[in-house]
Amino acid sequence: MAVRGLVRRQQHFLEAALLIPVDKHQLTFRVWQSAAAATRTRLENSLEEIREAGTWKSERIITSRQDVNITVEGRSEILNFCANNYLGLSSHPLVIQAGIDALKTHGAGLSSVRFICGTQDIHKDLEDKISRFHEREDTILYASCFDANAGLFEQLCGPEDVIISDELNHASIIDGIRLCKAKKFRYLHKNMKDLEEKLIQSQDGRSRLIVTDGVFSMDGNVCPLPEIKALAEKYNAMIFIDECHATGFFGKTGRGTEEFFGMKGSVDIINSTLGKALGGAAGGYTTASKPLIDLLRQRSRPYLFSNSLPPPVVACASQVFTMLLEDSSLVQSIINNTKRFRTAMTSAGFTISGDDHAICPVMLGDAKLASTFADMMLAEGIYVIGFSFPVVPKGKARIRVQISAAHTTEDIDRTVAAFVKVGKSLGVI
Missing domain, CATH: 3.40.640.10 (Type I PLP-dependent aspartate aminotransferase-like (Major domain))
Incomplete structure (x- = not known):
């Protein structure tokens, strides 16, 4: 109704001022174009604010099946520590x-x-x-x-x-x-x-x-x-x-x-x-x-x-x-892997949230730091993702590590070593 009213007002103005008829459909299309352009600008501004805040969420393209070892577009095989594939059965x-x-x-x-x-x-x-x-x-x-x-x-x-x-x-x-x-x-x-x-x-x-x-x-x-x-x-x-x-x-x-x-x-x-x-x-x-x-x-x-x-x-x-x-033997495997990771990371000086669960949030606080940390972990061959607002509250950005029953002890130890290396280079530990 607001657009129709605007069209009528603009039509009357033009007819009175120019003394020529106005095509209603053409004018409606112009008004729609103006509204669409304004909406596009607003959306682009919102997206830019997300980028500036360091909370932009990029989607990495996986070119393999979901597993402990995956391939990501443009990279060789890497260790996956951010999937909900808790029992390792997605590709069994x-x-x-x-x-x-x-x-x-x-x-x-x-x-x-x-x-x-x-x-x-x-x-x-x-x-x-x-x-x-x-x-x-x-x-x-x-x-x-x-x-x-x-x-x-x-x-x-x-x-x-x-x-x-x-x-x-x-x-x-x-x-x-x-x-x-x-x-x-x-x-x-x-x-x-x-x-x-x-x-x-x-x-x-x-x-x-x-x-x-x-x-x-x-x-x-x-x-x-x-x-x-x-x-x-x-x-x-x-x-x-x-x-x-x-x-x-x-x-x-x-x-x-x-x-x-x-x-x-x-x-x-x-x-x-x-x-x-x-x-x-x-x-x-x-x-x-x-x-x-x-x-x-x-x-x-x-x-x-x-x-x-x-x-x-x-x-x-x-x-x-x-x-x-x-058979529930896989449950014991994920319990053992979780304990190994949490113990080693805590000993290294990281703050790990949670209650002995396979979700192991490595708390960092700053959104940009979490994003940078995740990128540097990928360079070390470890796939993890930084979580920040609005997925988690402001000021509580983290790397959410997720343990699988399919991870080996060698996988756990290699990932902890990468965390320590990146953590020291960024002054986290």
Whole structure:
């Protein structure tokens, strides 16, 4: 309406001043051109501000499959220490073969959503495996865990309900909560006193849901589940956990945060991803009680309006769950590698954040320093990435190192040596 008004005013001005007719369509196009040019200038200015702040995120082009050793465009083979490939299974021969076989037997994709003509036997088989792995009643697959988080809260919680969320929860959780009409509270990160205060303030809610990451991906720290569970029982609240950085490799057999604390079955709803430790392709899921999963199948918008997972993706993840249900030895490998890296880096003088998790943030503080540090590590043959605002808070830039069960002790030691060399040259240690 504003553009139309501007067009009419400009048309009347020109007609009155020049006493000639004006082509309305031509004038509208000129106004649109002007608006587009102004928007382009604004966008370019915003991009320049990102560059000047040192927070520009470049995408390095990998020319090989995801693995411990990868090739990056323009460089020879390098060691990869920044992937979520926690178990090293993204390129495991059995996982790759499962995807190939499914491509041949079930095709490239379903060309549809699940409830129309997009559900195959392998989708149901995978959901059954996930339910058995987590010891839950039922599971629903999504295109990603971002979609799983987007599809849950709107259906579970209405205006009469309350959601109480950790302030550092993943962006997908935040966005999912925004979509629902529940009363919303945020508690200070891992602060149980503040959580209890929010529970006291919200006792008039029909139901209350405490929402937290199991493991917080930027810091590698673990939610205080025992304390959360005690408060949930005291104030009659439910618990939701996002286990994207825990499922498959955290806890004694990879069952995640519940198992890490010896509290299996204590959480009401678990969301997680297939795109990290569990094959690394794509996909996410919600696993919980059967009534909740049935409701999500009927109403969850990302499930109802997104194509079902492609058969090769389903088969790769299914193969990983088969392996984990039979053998959890890879979990011990990642525990050993994590301990070796954290101990050596701390001894060298670096500050490593987190709680003995495979996410090992090397804290640097300055965004430009983190970017420069990562570039110099690449020159040493080590692939890591600097994280800065808005991915992490301002002043808390870091190199987020991620350990894999597939790394050898030699890989760990070589990477630590490179960190020490670069750290000394930049005055970090």
